[in-house]
Amino acid sequence: MFKRKVVDEREKMEMYKIEHYGFWLVFWGLLISIFVQMIAFDASFKEIGAEWIVFMCMAIGSGVAYGKAGHYDYYTEPGLKSSLIYATVFTIIFEVAFGLYFYINDMYYNLMGLAITIVIATVFMFFTILIFLLVTGKVIAKRRKKLEEDFEEDI
Amino acid sequence: MKNIRMKIARVGEDLSQAQLAEKVGVTRQTIGMIEAGKFNPSLQLCVTICKILNVTLNDIFWEEENV
Secondary structure, three states: OOOOOOOOHHHHHHHHHHHHHHHHHHHHHHHHHHHHHHHHHOOOHHHHHHHHHHHHHHHHHHHHHHHHHOOOOOOOOOOHHHHHHHHHHHHHHHHHHHHHHHHHOOOOOOHHHHHHHHHHHHHHHHHHHHHHHHHHHHHHHHHHHHHHHHOOOOO | OOOHHHHHHHHHOOOOHHHHHHHHOOOHHHHHHHHOOOOOOOHHHHHHHHHHHOOOHHHHHOOOOOO
16 A cells, blocks of 8 residues: 555655654754753653653664764764864763752752762763764864765776 | 755646656656655656656756756
């Protein structure tokens, strides 16, 4: 019954565009929802587990597909500069979120201890993300080269 | 930018938007949007349209700089 698609290329492009916006809405919506539940409602993994699994499937799935096709992102090229920017932005977002989580839910002995923990976690997280992005960038650059070679002219 | 030349070529072949759309295998809206300059068709679709309208790609899709 549904063997043949009945949409033409314009309709397909418009549908892709709608699905694109839908995907990113769900992606960021899920991430925000997980953080809000964790921070404001002290939700356990049991409560946010399903959302987390869906989120990770989306993130890993799209990441692997991007990598296979040699794509990085819309606005930057893989390299030290973009990796530094993303590592800084994501570290700040995550550390603020986790700082709030521990602070709001009284999960600390004293404020100074919490501050020190966050600083250490920030440094650790920054370098973890930075190394991950640099390695990913290298892999994508390698993949792009391979794809270019596949379509290289013979003469 | 409106594609007047495509419209003229279509009318020259005595085809309505719906008839051209059916021959090309797209919707009428797509033909309308190409003529209105709201949608950039793929090269494959351009070639199909040209074949049906008995024109070349240059005739209806090439843009002169001073046009």
